[in-house]
Amino acid sequence: xxxxxxxxxxxxxxxxTGTAESTDSLTAPDIPxxxxxxxxxxxxxxxxxxxFQSYFGYSETKANKLMMEVHKKGRSIVAAGSKEQVxxxxxxxxxxxxxxxxxxxxxxxxxxxGKSGGPGQGKxxxx
Amino acid sequence: xxxxxxxxxxxxTGFLEPAERDLLRSLIDDVISMLQPxxxxxxxxxxxxxxxxxxxxxxxxxxxxxxxxxxSKNDDAASLEFRQLTxxxxxETKIGALRAAALDLDKDEIVLTPEGAKHWSxxxxxxxxxxxxxxxxxxxxxxxxVHRMQDWSQAEDVESYLALVYNFTTWxxxxxxxxxxxxxxxxx
Numbered sequence: 572x573x574x575x576x577x578x579x580x581x582x583x584x585x586x587x588t589g590t591a592e593s594t595d596s597l598t599a600p601d602i603p604x605x606x607x608x609x610x611x612x613x614x615x616x617x618x619x620x621x622x623f624q625s626y627f628g629y630s631e632t633k634a635n636k637l638m639m640e641v642h643k644k645g646r647s648i649v650a651a652g653s654k655e656q657v658x659x660x661x662x663x664x665x666x667x668x669x670x671x672x673x674x675x676x677x678x679x680x681x682x683x684x685g686k687s688g689g690p691g692q693g694k695x696x697x698x
Numbered sequence: 699x700x701x702x703x704x705x706x707x708x709x710x711t712g713f714l715e716p717a718e719r720d721l722l723r724s725l726i727d728d729v730i731s732m733l734q735p736x737x738x739x740x741x742x743x744x745x746x747x748x749x750x751x752x753x754x755x756x757x758x759x760x761x762x763x764x765x766x767x768x769x770s771k772n773d774d775a776a777s778l779e780f781r782q783l784t785x786x787x788x789x790e791t792k793i794g795a796l797r798a799a800a801l802d803l804d805k806d807e808i809v810l811t812p813e814g815a816k817h818w819s820x821x822x823x824x825x826x827x828x829x830x831x832x833x834x835x836x837x838x839x840x841x842x843x844v845h846r847m848q849d850w851s852q853a854e855d856v857e858s859y860l861a862l863v864y865n866f867t868t869w870x871x872x873x874x875x876x877x878x879x880x881x882x883x884x885x886x
Contacts, residue, residue, distance in 0.1 A: 612830070612837050612840060613826055613827055613830040613835060613841070615823075615871060617879065618872075618875045620879070621875050621878055621879055624879075631883070658769065658780065661769055662784055662788060665766065665767060666791045666795075667820055667823065668824050672769060672771045673770065674770070
């Protein structure tokens, strides 16, 4: 649907809240952490997709794909980055009422969906 | 009867009967009271002001715990430490959205700004999470069971009444979210 524009959402986040970002990169460079969203029987599929689109700026296609992964597999890695970045995302997800946790990326699995290469990144506006 | 929210020239608009608005207001008030941080003696006022709460514990009420989940699946110590730094402000974020939604309940005809619609969807989501805990919705089958309860004339006990209220808030949230998705689509 849209052309992939790496780097992904973390850069967008950095633009939005620039002050926190600069110190993060000094203290925690390149340590990959994942933001995991867990399935639950309450949250609406449409709402989860809306949150992925509006908060991360993901395309509708990408947001729906991640939402379906949460729904069918029970969990999905929806973003990756430094510990501080994914923790900030997790708090935002908790604000929306999504069930989010953070975990250290394990070798081979890390950043499967949060890094470059996903379809339709960089499209869409926040807020 | 309530009319579903829709996206149009005026923004996101919906219509609710006075009884429906009263119901939503009391649901929202309940969730706000669950989220209100306890004031404890000897609490450091400066720490509280900047959102720190070193005496915080993992919530014992399942519904509150679902609203304020642990940050780590397996590391309770890390979760608690993170909670000390962030839980208070998360409570305030949620209460802010709930209060904003309650303020929109003054008129039958509801007109929402994009920010207002976001607050509505967040508030309705938190209300539904709490109702779902009270209804013991643990998996998709439980949710399906509750969803089948649609007839108000069947509401004979607290559980069936709660199920109907849950289904009403689900329907309302779905309509707000569909309207918001449409407005996202248009802005692209």
